[in-house]
Amino acid sequence: MEALAALGGGFAVALAPHNLALALIGCVIGTAIGVLPGIGPLNAIALLLPFCLALKLPPESALILLAAVYYGSGYGGRITAILLNMPGEPSAVLTTLDGHPLARQGRGAAALAVSGIGSFLGATLSVVLMTFLSAPLAKAAVAFSPADYVALIAFALSLLGAVSDAPAPKAWAAGCLGVLLALVGVDSGTGVERFTLGALELLGGIEFTVLAIGLFAIGEILLLAEQRVRAEAAKLGGGRSLSLSELAGCLPAMLRATGIGFVIGVLPGAGASVASALSYTAEKRLHGKEGRFGQGDLRGVAAPETADNAAQIGNLVPMLSLGIPGSGTTAVLLGALLMYSITPGPLLFEQRPEVAWGLIASMYIGNAMLLLLNLPLVGLFARLLLVPASVLYPGVLALSFAGVYAVSNSAFDLLLALGFGVLGWWLRKLGVPLVPIVLGFVLGRMLEDNLRRALSLSDGDLLALLASPVSLALWAMTALALLWPLLRRRAA
């Protein structure tokens, strides 16, 4: 129970009044930046870092603040996703699938409450796992090879067809479109430019936020404008509030999503988007018949939001115990340590226990704060819908544009978002689902990168993709997922 003693020391740090205040500030900032699609936790942390140095905050306090921004953002992304069908961050894309239909039925507050509780549960259980199992988990995570990643992503992709209720060919076409969009930019394997059309702005590829704002936010607004904001808009009241039995019904989904999210999050090369996609589709598959997935099933909100937060915490495991940043945001957090002349690495827990354990302890507190902040505010958030849609949607869009522009200073990105907006509007009218586009975009890039890594490591030997037990198991699940609809049809 060494970990418990160390954690006690961590709480002594995290419970200091100034650190409590910083955690609270971080949680509020995090939620706020999670709400808006334009700016993400990475940008926010980078912008806050110089302030931490200027205010001469001690390293553990700075990290407590910055990390709170990071995991706090996982609570914010759902709000606009549910109420407005505009995901505030990549992993909240899945939340729109059931969250927005719920809001249209007047159950926005219930969806917000379930997702808030799910986020809390996923994050807190993950912090518990992290407290006791950090070191062995991190060791296991680095053993995950590029070939294993290929199998994992193939499995996630095989579930794409099941994500939406649209006919399978449309879902697959949408997924392929996403993969095509992911190809734009300098090819990492050869240094060759692909589909950049000579535009310097496209050398680095298309930014996820630009695509998401275009497809979801602008596309939604165009459609609403066309329909004169009647049919689609969400309602504030009229729906039942969340009952205890409903919440209990979501609990197994939340626990499964915590497991999926945490494991995926610990892997340095995956991320919250993969985690939320996998856990959503897992729930949909499990409850195929009796569920109302896609039309407003609370479990469809609980699963991706829980997995998202669990993955975010999981991502901190290789960062803290190995000094390995698995994502851009954790890389910036590590950079913050470096700026305090602390070497992030395997020795962090020994050399600077107040920093490592102080952070872990603060995450217990911070997530409790986020739950307390979020639950009472659910009604207030939902009241956003009282704002006339003609003001609300353009307002959110303007803030998103401001966010994108603040980060990139590029008018090109704004025009690109507009282009995607028109595309999104047109695809909606054709009944092509948008979520597979976004998942294809995220997963396609990861699949290509990892497939090429795996094949160049194996010198082109395809059998290397099946070399480990993990990859074999994942491929078997992929095959099952692809064949399942056929088998079920035959049985019926």
Added chain:
Amino acid sequence: MHRRALLAAAALLPAAAGAQGFAPQNPECIAPAAPGGGFDLTCRLTTRMLNELGIVAPAIRTQNMPGGIGAVAINHINAQRRADPNVIVAVSTGSWVNMAQGRFGRFGENDVRWIGTIGADFGVIAVRRDSRFATLADLVAALRADAASVPMGAGGAVGSQDWHKAALVARAAGADPRRLRYVPFEGGGQAMAALLGGHIQVFPGDASEVRGQLEAADIRLLAVLAPQRLPGAFAAVPTAREQGVEVEWPIIRGFYGPPQMPDAAYAFWVEALRRLHAHPAWAEARNGQGLFEFNLLGAEYEALAKRRTAEFRQLAREVGLVTQAP
């Protein structure tokens, strides 16, 4: 490095006197990357020190301008602010690599005014602690026998500055860089994970990003790609040159100004960096950015930028990486 800095400073004395004729107004530092990247830190932390230490009075604003790893910024400067005295742009060795490969459009090393450096990180050749390679000579021998026999990977694409470290070692071994089994990862962190997991055998990384794993003895360094040994945790690691391999890879960070920046403004900014280098508080702030001392100013920095870019252009041609005539 001290002597070089002093020489550079001495050479600049007359210019520094002339610098009094210029006072910046609403000065701006362009970081050609999104918040959180290396360029962003260069701008934010250096300008903070310049302001805090009273070297530059008006607050310097950091503006992010991501796109093509600096391509958008250099085009912006050349198209719209050719003579702006109040703007400096963060730049690194990676930018030279891009210039050499024609990725900056029609602009290159002759289209900016090179102001000075703030420091350098250095390339390292990292292996896992139980690696079959004990010294750089072992690795060179393996590459010479068969360049494709050693799976290696780092955070950048083929042609990036990370790849160059591997390519230069291969070339020093007499092997063809095109035959390397080089695997690009998304960021040095994922490459480090792959090294620890045994999926790659060699990680040509940067000193600042491997320090933690080195101190924990999870990895060993076959060489630092620096002119002399590095201090602290790296003191026991020999340079490549000590082992008879003529490869150096400093990742030099600094600033450039617009091509027609007036002389008085140019002299002001050079002088500002000179005073920064000399200030006792700078060393700690620089170390915090993962940078070692590497001070070059004005003409000396310009000469280095041009020489390096020419070398990279040569290598890029050799391995067929030039995408368009620069």
